[in-house]
Amino acid sequence: MAKRVPVLTASKVKKAFGPVTIVENFSLDVFPGEAIALTGRNGVGKSTILRMLIGATIPDEGTVEFEGIRMSETNPEIRRGVATVIDDLDFFPDLSVVEHLDLLARAHGVPDPDAAVDAVLDEVQLVPQSGQLPGTLSSGQRRRLALATAFVRPRKLLILDEPEQRLDVEGVAWLAARLVAERERGLAIVMASHEPYLVQQVATRTVKLVGPRRPTVDAEPEAEPAEAEVAP
Numbered sequence: 001m002a003k004r005v006p007v008l009t010a011s012k013v014k015k016a017f018g019p020v021t022i023v024e025n026f027s028l029d030v031f032p033g034e035a036i037a038l039t040g041r042n043g044v045g046k047s048t049i050l051r052m053l054i055g056a057t058i059p060d061e062g063t064v065e066f067e068g069i070r071m072s073e074t075n076p077e078i079r080r081g082v083a084t085v086i087d088d089l090d091f092f093p094d095l096s097v098v099e100h101l102d103l104l105a106r107a108h109g110v111p112d113p114d115a116a117v118d119a120v121l122d123e124v125q126l127v128p129q130s131g132q133l134p135g136t137l138s139s140g141q142r143r144r145l146a147l148a149t150a151f152v153r154p155r156k157l158l159i160l161d162e163p164e165q166r167l168d169v170e171g172v173a174w175l176a177a178r179l180v181a182e183r184e185r186g187l188a189i190v191m192a193s194h195e196p197y198l199v200q201q202v203a204t205r206t207v208k209l210v211g212p213r214r215p216t217v218d219a220e221p222e223a224e225p226a227e228a229e230v231a232p
């Protein structure tokens with residue numbers, strides 16, 4: 001049988017802010033079709049880990065690789081493969097909803113960008129708002145636009161920080177179904193979440209962070225028996 005190759009590998013990653021160590025000895029392999037949920041209390045380090053996974057924060061120690069390449073936010077090959085929803089504040093203020101999605105689809109060489117944009121607009125229920133500027137959207141609509149930017153472009157790995165934020169109940173149900181569909185077609189997902197429904201529906205593995213020194217693998221509801229990639 002062919003050896004499974006991880007999409008994303010974090011090895012013994014450490015991050016401190018001043019004298020405070022937030023993440024220490026964190027390791028994770030993420031394979032195609034896997035969805036990893038990072039859970040744990042406020043401030044435990046979930047966003048810090050996600051930011052290191054996408055190359056936005058440089059670890060003090062350890063390495064992060066995407067398909068064997070050292071993770072970097074600016075590497076074009078990595079930018080093509082990794083879609084992120086870390087926050088929804090960095091929209092261009094003068095580009096409408098549809099213009100944002102159109103720009104992304106074309107920049108990533110989506111074959112039929114008009115059709116792709118129409119489909120994702122419909123899916124996130126922003127057709128009526130497609131001509132509006134991001135600053136005029138409701139907070140939940142801005143989150144939907146942020147999610148749409150990830151779904152309108154090619155991707156192998158999705159990194160999501162609390163993607164459920166500000167979505168209504170139907171929105172969370174839609175997101176769960178969408179993420180299940182993503183992993184079922186072979187994408188890898190790493191998300192931080194405080195939404196038990198989303199974690200339960202989507203995650204093949206849950207990594208509960210309990211502090212800088214003792215991250216633990218909590219559950220592996222759907223995954224094949226896996227080694228604990230998260231170091232004790």
Ligand SMILES: Nc1ncnc2c1ncn2[C@@H]1O[C@H](COP(=O)(O)OP(=O)(O)OP(=O)(O)O)[C@@H](O)[C@H]1O
Nearest residue numbers: 017018022040041042043044045046047048049192
């Ligand atoms: N740039 C920074 N400088 C100093 N401290 C930071 C910095 N970024 C994060 N921290 C601290 O690191 C800790 C972890 O923050 P992080 O945002 O990773 O937590 P989190 O688990 O995502 O929390 P939440 O569930 O509230 O989103 C917090 O105590 C935070 O104050």
